Amino acid sequence: xxxxxxxxxxxxxxxxxxxxxxxxxxxxxxxxxxxxxxxxxxxxxxxxxxxxxxxxxxxxxxxxxxxxxxxxxxxxxxxxxxxxxxxxxxxxxxxxxxxxxxxxxxxxxxxxxxxxxxxxxxxxxxxxxxxxxxxxxxxxxxxxxxxxxxxxxxxxxxxxxxxxxxxxxxxxxxxxxxxxxxxxxxxxxxxxxxxxxxxxxxxxxxxxxxxxxxxxxxxxxxxxxxxxxxxxxxxxxxxxxxxxxxxxxxxxxxxxxxxxxxxxxxxxxxxxxxxxxxxxxxxxxx
Amino acid sequence: xxxxxxxxxxxxxxxxxxxxxxxxxxxxxxxxxxxxxxxxxxxxxxxxxxxxxxxxxxxxxxxxxxxxxxxxxxxxxxxxxxxxxxxxxxxxxxxxxxxxxxxxxxxxxxxxxxxxxxxxxxxxxxxxxxxxxxxxxxxxxxxxxxxxxxxxxxxxxxxxxxxxxxxxxxxxxxxxxxxxxxxxxxxxxxxxxxx
Numbered sequence: 001x002x003x004x005x006x007x008x009x010x011x012x013x014x015x016x017x018x019x020x021x022x023x024x025x026x027x028x029x030x031x032x033x034x035x036x037x038x039x040x041x042x043x044x045x046x047x048x049x050x051x052x053x054x055x056x057x058x059x060x061x062x063x064x065x066x067x068x069x070x071x072x073x074x075x076x077x078x079x080x081x082x083x084x085x086x087x088x089x090x091x092x093x094x095x096x097x098x099x100x101x102x103x104x105x106x107x108x109x110x111x112x113x114x115x116x117x118x119x120x121x122x123x124x125x126x127x128x129x130x131x132x133x134x135x136x137x138x139x140x141x142x143x144x145x146x147x148x149x150x151x152x153x154x155x156x157x158x159x160x161x162x163x164x165x166x167x168x169x170x171x172x173x174x175x176x177x178x179x180x181x182x183x184x185x186x187x188x189x190x191x192x193x194x195x196x197x198x199x200x201x202x203x204x205x206x207x208x209x210x211x212x213x214x215x216x217x218x219x220x221x222x223x224x225x226x227x228x229x230x231x232x233x234x235x236x237x238x239x240x241x242x243x244x245x246x247x248x249x250x251x252x253x254x255x256x257x258x259x260x261x262x263x264x265x266x267x268x269x270x271x272x273x274x275x276x277x278x279x280x281x282x283x284x285x286x
Numbered sequence: 287x288x289x290x291x292x293x294x295x296x297x298x299x300x301x302x303x304x305x306x307x308x309x310x311x312x313x314x315x316x317x318x319x320x321x322x323x324x325x326x327x328x329x330x331x332x333x334x335x336x337x338x339x340x341x342x343x344x345x346x347x348x349x350x351x352x353x354x355x356x357x358x359x360x361x362x363x364x365x366x367x368x369x370x371x372x373x374x375x376x377x378x379x380x381x382x383x384x385x386x387x388x389x390x391x392x393x394x395x396x397x398x399x400x401x402x403x404x405x406x407x408x409x410x411x412x413x414x415x416x417x418x419x420x421x422x423x424x425x426x427x428x429x430x431x432x433x434x435x436x437x438x439x440x441x442x443x444x445x446x447x448x449x450x451x452x453x454x455x456x457x458x459x460x461x462x463x464x465x466x467x468x469x470x471x472x473x474x475x476x477x478x479x480x481x
Contacts (some may be wrong), residue, residue, distance in 0.1 A: 019476075036306075036308070036451065039308075040411055043411055043414055043417060043449070044411070044413070044414070046306055047411075047413070047414045047415065047416050050416040050417055050420065051361075051415070051416040054416065056349075056360050056415075056416055057349055057360065057361040057415055057416070058361075058413065058415060058416065058459045059348065059361065059363055059412075059415045060346065060347060060348050060349045060360075060361035060363050060415040060419075061361050061363070061365065062349070062361075065313070095349050095350075095351050095360050096359070097349075097363075098347070098348075098436065098437060099435060099436055100347040100437070102435075107321075108435070109435035109436070109437070109438075110436070117377055138450065140365075140366070141365065141366045141389070141390070141412060144366065156477075157477060167427075167477060170473055170477075171473065174469050174470060174473045177390070177391075177465065177466060178389070178390060178412075178461070178462075178465075179366060179368070179390040179471070180387070181389070181412035221393050224410055228476050231452055231471055231472060231476070232469040232472045232473065232476075233298070233465065233468050233472060234305075234465060234469050236393070236411075236463075237389065237409060237411055237412060238390065238452065238465060239409060239451060239461060239465070240461070268411035268413055269413060269414070270412075270415075273315040
């Protein structure tokens with residue numbers, strides 16, 4: 001299982017998913033011919049080709065390893081944790097990952113991507129007979145522009161409704177500018193407590209860019225926010241252009257009557273997302 | 287075609303650059319991020335004058351492979367620059383740094399530093415780690431590796447045709463401020479449109 005997780009990390013760090021590559025190419029053709037924005041999107045595709053061919057990280061900030069693991073009852077959770085831990089050490093040794101875990105008390109880098117909260121593990125036992133591990137490598141640049149709103153928000157004129165949520169999402173994109181490595185994707189959670197809001201907003205980032213939200217009102221809001229944010233002119237890397245985000249993905253969690261949080265997690269264009277399924281001893285990546 | 291900047295450069299060459307210019311950089315430059323900036327201001331190490339004078343600082347925490355006694359950059363895109371805002375103008379003045387390369391842009395203090403000391407801020411494409419590592423041909427030296435760890439160490443590197451865009455020039459222009467202002471205006475207009 002350790003080797004399977006090591007390969008999951010390698011693929012996540014070195015290969016962009018097909019839907020993301022397609023999005024970069026599609027938006028590249030929508031930018032003004034010979035513009036800086038078009039040139040930047042072209043260089044992003046070149047980087048993806050080079051990283052895959054050389055099996056080197058797409059981005060030197062190999063980020064927080066965020067795992068969402070669904071597993072059947074017969075597999076002890078501890079066994080999965082051990083496999084992930086050993087895989088993280090091996091992946092760092094092989095330079096699929098940069099040593100990226102710093103103890104704030106000593107300011108020392110642990111050198112192996114392990115430490116309190118690292119990797120970030122989210123386990124869920126389910127009734128299906130197989131294991132599904134989903135991984136995102138989320139770098140510090142985009143993590144730093146994540147933001148949580150508490151509605152109502154007077155400055156934004158945002159009340160406790162979907163119009164208020166829309167205002168928050170647009171504001172998150174404006175505040176991020178290019179700093180999250182635009183064009184990015186916004187994962188949004190409406191509701192929840194503060195902690196769960198971030199966990200759920202990141203889980204939205206596992207959705208494919210071209211999927212449709214099954215909840216009709218959320219699907220409409222996603223489409224509208226995507227279109228409107230791309231009218232802001234922020235563009236690739238915040239240097240101007242028509243492509244500011246590739247997608248907006250929105251989920252909900254129940255809230256307390258007294259709380260209404262809107263949590264936005266930003267994923268950079270170097271969208272390192274991979275899934276692995278282990279069924280009957282066979283490993284499949286997607 | 288992008289203009290070529292050869293390092294070490296001159297104040298005159300840097301003052302000729304304008305926000306929006308695309309450039310390619312060749313020569314020796316130095317990586318520095320959070321720990322290195324704090325160190326440069328608090329400890330003011332003399333040995334860095336030689337490598338930083340008329341050169342550039344690259345905000346980068348690379349993935350590095352060690353091959354025998356030599357190092358090689360495997361992945362080396364820019365990191366977010368604004369974290370160095372409290373230090374950068376002072377570093378530019380102290381070490382006569384002509385350019386700062388990173389991502390996301392910097393603030394008014396650095397913009398003033400560019401004007402006062404004859405420097406520019408250049409934007410590299412964030413996440414372009416494989417392409418940019420390819421333009422880093424040699425690791426010439428490294429300082430504070432043991433103390434700061436790989437991402438934070440001060441790496442002296444030789445680059446060839448390293449692509450970047452000038453986004454803050456020595457004449458007080460910041461492309462970042464212009465885009466922030468325009469997008470904030472667009473945001474207000476979107477808020478006017480309700481269902």
